[in-house]
Amino acid sequence: MKYEKQIRQNDPFETWRVTHPWTVDLYENALTSIAGGVGHDLRRGEPLPTYIQRASGSRKWDVDDHEFIDYGMGNAALLLGHAPAEVLRAINRALESGFHYGNDHPLQVEWAELIQALVPAAERIRFVNSGSEASMLALRVARAFTKKTKSLRFEGHFSGWHDGVGKGAMLPFQDTVSAGIPQGTLDTIVIIPADLNVLEETLKRDSDIAVVMLEPSGASWGTVPLTVEFNRELRRITQEYGVVLVFDEVITGFRYAPGGYQEFSGVTPDLALLGKIVAGGMPGGALVGRADIMQVFDYTGDPQHDRYGRVHHLGTFNANPLSAAAGIATLKRVATGLPHAQADRMAALLRQGMDDILYQENVAGYVYGDVSIFHVFLEAHPGSGATHRSKLVTTDAAKLKGIPATVVSAFQRALRTRGVDLLSYTGGVVSAAHTETDIRRTLEIFHEAIRTIVQERIVARLGAG
Numbered sequence: 457m458k459y460e461k462q463i464r465q466n467d468p469f470e471t472w473r474v475t476h477p478w479t480v481d482l483y484e485n486a487l488t489s490i491a492g493g494v495g496h497d498l499r500r501g502e503p504l505p506t507y508i509q510r511a512s513g514s515r516k517w518d519v520d521d522h523e524f525i526d527y528g529m530g531n532a533a534l535l536l537g538h539a540p541a542e543v544l545r546a547i548n549r550a551l552e553s554g555f556h557y558g559n560d561h562p563l564q565v566e567w568a569e570l571i572q573a574l575v576p577a578a579e580r581i582r583f584v585n586s587g588s589e590a591s592m593l594a595l596r597v598a599r600a601f602t603k604k605t606k607s608l609r610f611e612g613h614f615s616g617w618h619d620g621v622g623k624g625a626m627l628p629f630q631d632t633v634s635a636g637i638p639q640g641t642l643d644t645i646v647i648i649p650a651d652l653n654v655l656e657e658t659l660k661r662d663s664d665i666a667v668v669m670l671e672p673s674g675a676s677w678g679t680v681p682l683t684v685e686f687n688r689e690l691r692r693i694t695q696e697y698g699v700v701l702v703f704d705e706v707i708t709g710f711r712y713a714p715g716g717y718q719e720f721s722g723v724t725p726d727l728a729l730l731g732k733i734v735a736g737g738m739p740g741g742a743l744v745g746r747a748d749i750m751q752v753f754d755y756t757g758d759p760q761h762d763r764y765g766r767v768h769h770l771g772t773f774n775a776n777p778l779s780a781a782a783g784i785a786t787l788k789r790v791a792t793g794l795p796h797a798q799a800d801r802m803a804a805l806l807r808q809g810m811d812d813i814l815y816q817e818n819v820a821g822y823v824y825g826d827v828s829i830f831h832v833f834l835e836a837h838p839g840s841g842a843t844h845r846s847k848l849v850t851t852d853a854a855k856l857k858g859i860p861a862t863v864v865s866a867f868q869r870a871l872r873t874r875g876v877d878l879l880s881y882t883g884g885v886v887s888a889a890h891t892e893t894d895i896r897r898t899l900e901i902f903h904e905a906i907r908t909i910v911q912e913r914i915v916a917r918l919g920a921g
């Protein structure tokens with residue numbers, strides 16, 4: 457009883473117990489059962505994680521029955537929205553035939569053929585269970601193919617959480633992102649600014665770089681945008697220096713166009729990582745690429761080659777039938793281009809509406825993004841040139857990825873408490889299930905949220921000292 461009283465006296469969730477009783481309860485229990493309290497570093501939330509109990513279309517509902525217009529969309533895995541009927545039907549059909557064989561099966565081959573038909577680089581496909589696994593495998597394949605060691609990535613780019621990409625994603629970009637990554641591994645990772653002159657100088661100097669891997673739309677799904685021209689030049693340079701070019705299409709894949717960023721830009725990489733949409737919102741991913749590079753998986757019958765010359769790759773759940781079924785159903789819709797037309801149109805309305813509101817409120821910031829993606833740049837301390845009306849005034853990774861944590865969490869919270877959930881940071885993705893009604897309501901909420909964070913002095917108005 458004494459313990460109970462102590463907790464109540466210093467109750468950090470006091471005000472939340474009324475509005476979010478089950479959420480508080482779950483979180484208090486999770487703190488004693490789940491390491492770190494949540495299942496993903498970005499799910500922490502302020503001051504509480506969100507516990508979702510159902511989702512449909514553009515909406516999801518938490519355990520305390522609050523409704524959200526969702527721009528997280530299953531970490532951007534759900535281009536068609538939550539629980540689309542044809543994907544549900546496909547999963548149910550697959551379930552009835554047994555849901556895990558540990559063998560290859562017909563759906564896997566059909567899934568691979570669909571990817572092959574859509575994605576320019578996908579001459580061969582190898583299935584994995586996540587984007588991070590695809591990234592891990594890409595580095596191994598590139599090293600096996602080139603017989604070189606190092607990987608080069610650009611400042612701010614994220615390609616999963618494994619050791620091989622253990623620096624570069626997070627400020628300061630040259631520092632490890634995590635405790636526990638061996639220095640020997642970090643020494644194989646070269647991080648440079650997204651500057652093609654610096655790239656050429658680096659490749660000239662260091663002949664041990666096997667691979668350049670990047671998010672082709674720019675760091676953190678385009679938070680720090682890159683141009684098509686940049687990617688075109690990058691293709692030329694990597695070819696000239698014999699370096700494997702890997703597009704991380706875990707977010708851009710099937711979103712920028714049915715064939716991903718590669719189709720959108722006309723630039724075909726050597727390898728590409730697929731995740732999220734590829735498996736229709738079920739766990740899954742794939743490494744795809746040029747047939748001659750993907751030969752590293754082939755057995756030749758030569759014992760020396762088969763033991764030492766090929767890439768070893770296993771995985772209990774690779775291409776499991778439920779992911780294959782969901783992936784096939786989703787990619788069949790993707791192939792029509794219709795989901796993109798709807799999602800991109802709604803996103804354009806949202807970006808324009810948000811930008812108008814920042815302009816109206818005279819807040820230092822702007823809204824930008826391609827296709828079905830939006831990013832909101834908010835400047836905590838105006839004075840360094842931010843303006844609005846979607847005019848990007850900087851491509852500085854440190855600045856665009858360096859919005860202070862206090863601003864990010866106040867902005868997310870102001871939206872979430874009113875019923876809008878973002879993907880991460882200050883942006884989100886729109887799905888084909890979002891409607892004009894969703895966009896109108898989101899803009900009302902966004903307007904209230906902006907006024908609130910101005911009142912709270914989290915962001916300032918332009919020219920306001």
Ligand SMILES: Cc1ncc(COP(=O)(O)O)c(C=O)c1O
Binds near residue numbers: 616732
């Ligand atoms: C660009 C990019 N690459 C890789 C990953 C890692 O994918 P996963 O979370 O499936 O491991 C993500 C995840 O958000 C991502 O956004």
